[in-house]
Amino acid sequence: MLKGVVSMVGGGASGLGRATVERVIREGGRAVICDLPTSQGAKVASELGDHVLFAPTDVTSTADVEEALALCKEEFGRLDVVVNCAGISMAAKVFNHNKKLSHSLDDFKRIQTVNICGTFNVIRLSAALLAENEPDADGQRGVIVNTASIAAFDGRIGQAAYAASKAAIVGMTLPIARDLSILGIRVCTIAPGLFNTPLMMSLPEKVQHFLGKMTPFPGRLGHPDEFAMLVQTIINNPMMNGETIRLDGALRMMP
């Protein structure tokens, strides 16, 4: 159960973030969706009812994230859980010999900015609001869950930018957990394998087909709610802290 839990979900308008919002609501909690103004956030919030609010947010913007936190405090009174799902992907070779084309530096920077800086920005600003909570019997004040990818460990050809961004999220998990431990705020990261979301559907069909068959068991793409189930477990289990957990059906991606 997540009864009474107030959450803020970056990227909550789509895919894994949306599934997380839906689960939080089903389990008795409330959620603020922080997603781009151009996203489906407003529609999703109105579909899910009074316990969900949409804060149009670019997670890389300090002002936007501060506004989202202010909305959360004003409407729901506090914040207990932050889930960072906002992220973007791209694929390009470092140097494509056929096309005589080097990887765009702007694209590389764009991926790092959204995936790394966006995640860090939400963590650094939301920690202040989590820290305002009265500690529970264990001394806990809040939980932060980030989203990396198995590409952090076995990035494929064309994934230098994306894999680097996700490895950074894995890398910051332990030091941030240590940093915030004095406040009783736990930090974990989920490294998903292949999940059936709009992001995955944006890959070329050939790649999707190939990837779908690669997962040893179960031999299918993950359902977004299976990601949300792990978010719930992390929230509920006080010993889970400072760790990155693969959620991938034993998949190790090939080159």
Ligand SMILES: CC(=O)CC(=O)SCCNC(=O)CCNC(=O)[C@H](O)C(C)(C)COP(=O)(O)OP(=O)(O)OC[C@H]1O[C@@H](n2cnc3c(N)ncnc32)[C@H](O)[C@@H]1OP(=O)(O)O
């Ligand atoms: C979202 C998550 O978090 C989960 C994930 O990570 S899911 C993983 C998603 N990404 C991928 O699987 C791989 C992404 N990479 C690619 O799509 C491609 O490599 C690319 C678009 C970056 C480059 O492809 P391209 O532009 O066709 O490169 P090009 O140099 O013309 O390719 C020539 C040859 O290289 C080889 N090649 C290219 N990409 C390959 C790959 N990923 N694996 C194996 N061989 C590859 C092929 O032999 C290709 O020949 P074909 O014409 O027969 O396909």
Ligand SMILES: NC(=O)C1=CN([C@@H]2O[C@H](COP(=O)(O)OP(=O)(O)OC[C@H]3O[C@@H](n4cnc5c(N)ncnc54)[C@H](O)[C@@H]3O)[C@@H](O)[C@H]2O)C=CC1
């Ligand atoms: N679907 C998959 O198989 C996997 C996904 N992931 C990661 O999971 C996370 C969620 O991915 P999906 O749900 O699949 O993607 P998605 O594309 O369905 O959802 C991502 C959401 O993030 C939002 N977003 C993007 N940039 C933003 C920004 N600057 N500010 C605020 N919101 C922003 C988008 O508008 C979108 O609603 C991403 O970080 C992705 O890298 C990791 C491994 C596998």
